[in-house]
Amino acid sequence: MLVSPVLVVFTFVCSCTFQATSGQDCRSRQDLQGSLKQIQNLLSAHEAAYLQSLRNLKKKINLLQSSAAKPTTKAINSTCPKLDAPINGRKLGRSQCVSHEVHFLCDPGYELVGPETRICQEGLTWSGQQAKCRDINECASSPCQNSGTCVDEVDQFSCVCAKGWTGETCQNPVPTFFTSTTNTSSPSTASSSSSSAAAAATSTAATPGAFVRPSRCSTVQGTTHCTCEPGYTISGRDSSVCTDVDECELFHNGQAAKLCLHACVNTAGGYRCTCPAGYNTTRDGRSCKDIDECAARQNNCTKDQMCINTYGSFQCVSVTCPKIPNAAYVKTSPMRCERNPCPVDNKACSQTPTSFSYHYMSMVSNLSAPRVMFRVSALRPMGDTLRFSLLGGKLARRHFTVQRSDRLTGQLMLVSPIQGPATVEAEVEMSELERRVQLGRYITKITMFVSQYEF
Template sequence: MEGLSVGTFGLLMMTMMCFHQFVRSSAQECPSTHDLLNSLRQVEKMLELHETSYQQGLRSLRKKINALHNSTMAVFKTGRNESCPKPDPPAHGRRLGRVFEVGHEVHFLCKPGYELIGPRTRVCLDTLKWSGQQPMCRYLNVTTSSLASLSSPALSFTISAASSSSSSATSPSLLSPPTSSSPSSSIRPSNCTHFLGSTHCTCDVGFTISGRDNQICTDIDECHLFPLAQPGRLCIHQCINTPGSFHCICPPGYNLASDGRSCTDTDECESQMHNCTADQVCVNTYGAFQCVTVECPKVKNATFIKTSPMRCERNPCMLEDKACSQAPNSISFHFLAVVSNMSAPRVLFRVSAARVLGDTLRFGLAGGRGRGHFSVQRTGQQTGTLLLVTPIKGPATLEAEVEMSELERSNLLGRYLTKVTLFVSPYMF
């Protein structure tokens, strides 16, 4: 009550006495109600002023404590260097991280075609030294591999894929990736940092911390966590686990795609990596190629000549030669490459007539291997469509013969045959 005036304090005391006497029904004269309310307002204002003064004093005290702490730390830091020496990036690699103070981390990556040997992450310890050993990048010898390097703060790995087996024989052989069964490679000590009385242990990327007191780092088997049959799988074909990483491998005839996980077919026909002869046609398939020979059939009383690499036409028939007239007017050859277990129904091929001489045009399935997988439907006035009605598990080679017949008043004017050959890959990609 130090801030209250003497008069106000006296008025308050008198008010309290009057209230006490009023209870005892005394007749002593007391201050009026107006004077009493004024006194209470003055007391309320005084209390608010005291509260404001207390808050200001508290804030001033906090500022002084912070200033004292900062000045103490500045004095402490002036006597020593709190940064570790700048680590050099490994040859054929690079370093990630520009802060080298105590407690901070730096990360290391290798260029494509190189493998990181040593820790991927190093921590600046309170001894002003980096944890672990200086890493290095080792060259990977590959024959039929294309390497891709992927990295992110949460995940870092190297992926390799086998390509066509027809690559140059002078290429060096692919190194066998290390397996997670080796204790020396799948288990390693953790990187622990002791700072200001506390211990913080970390593992290199691709390892998880375990063991008593978090002193052991165990390799994460990414291939086991993301199997091929699960959505979000790591590799579309084969995954090989390695210490701290994994490899995606493609089958022969494929190259690793730009995403580092998928496999893209190698076109041996376009790249001239086939062994087809001059009288053969190279047909690229998924994962391989086929050398096919297109020959005109031999039919009794009919002669076919090759008018293009994929077409044979019948010579004119003798008058009243029914055997010759029943033979196809032309035979076309088409080759399609498909993946295994392709979904059905699916359109494979369309046959159309450039012009119609008769009054009727019919489409049907004449023959071929694997007829149970195919069907022919009329999809237009002059168009028929070859459909795949059941999936085909590869590897397999199937044929379908689509026949287009032209009639005039139910009399056959001509038959046109289209032979479609399907090369089904053993893979679903």
């Protein structure tokens, strides 16, 4: 607060006047000049302080005007440009506000090229480069054997086998079983046959039934040769009858020799492979390909739900933010919930998770282990320490563990195969600390839908 110099001067003059009228001597001239000089110094100091206060006040007013103008500018355009989902992939997250994330996933048979996550930065630009989904070339490892030709398909391959070979990778020779030779010559017929050595006669015995057919026999110089159509073999001692070969029974032992990936149905002279519901038979007729009900719109998910394709089926999911005492959560994207700011003095609120992220995955049964299933990273660490830990029940701890892959990344590891069908949930917690004081907790919930089949 500034002291008025006018008030000080008035008080001094009145004091001198009172002393003069009361008959008392005023101060000497030297004392008076000293007092006036002190008053002058006091006025100068007050004037300097007054001017400095005015300058400080003017600066604060300018700062307030500048800060009041900034939100108006941001309100015009405070979001990053819209990002499109990659071709043959999809995007998770709709918010385009600063510090919000979007995630990218590729369809089965495609691999992601580029960042899995992009963040809207303060400069209203997205971090990283645009992600793309590239077709995985299953033929790159030359899986077809014995001069077979590999045909690359989405999420799988098929082999066109060379003549004489069969199997999923042309690993099995085609069996030969339809030639039989029977000597039916006799002395009487031998003489007659010798007179016509080049003569040949063909006889056919008619036997009804799709799985039993007559053989084709030719007699040359008294020796009869009987053959069967492909898929049939001579029936015991009776060379005139051919019976169907049950290929499904013949090749049912051993994974390498199986004719069909799922089920084999024997047919007259051949066989047919079938697949379970939710799968289509591939071009080679032996393997099974999952039907993507989500992409083909063969699902009953509502607009408020997200369709997750699984092996042989699909799941309709929707995220509901958790209800935790002392904290309130809001959905910032379809797969993410964030906590509202906590009051400064509310310690219980500050100990609750900062955010929850939800992810869904599809797995085949008995997937080999160990293998990395999911990674959690801190893009902009604020503290000096990051800790990763596995949450969840006994089922999750039986099959999974969490390991650190680098200073900023933790990964969820599958350590033992899971027999399907099953739904397994695992939670990865990332804690951020500064000098052992917790700054934030981030929970990532991964739900895995395990198929009952191994394909």
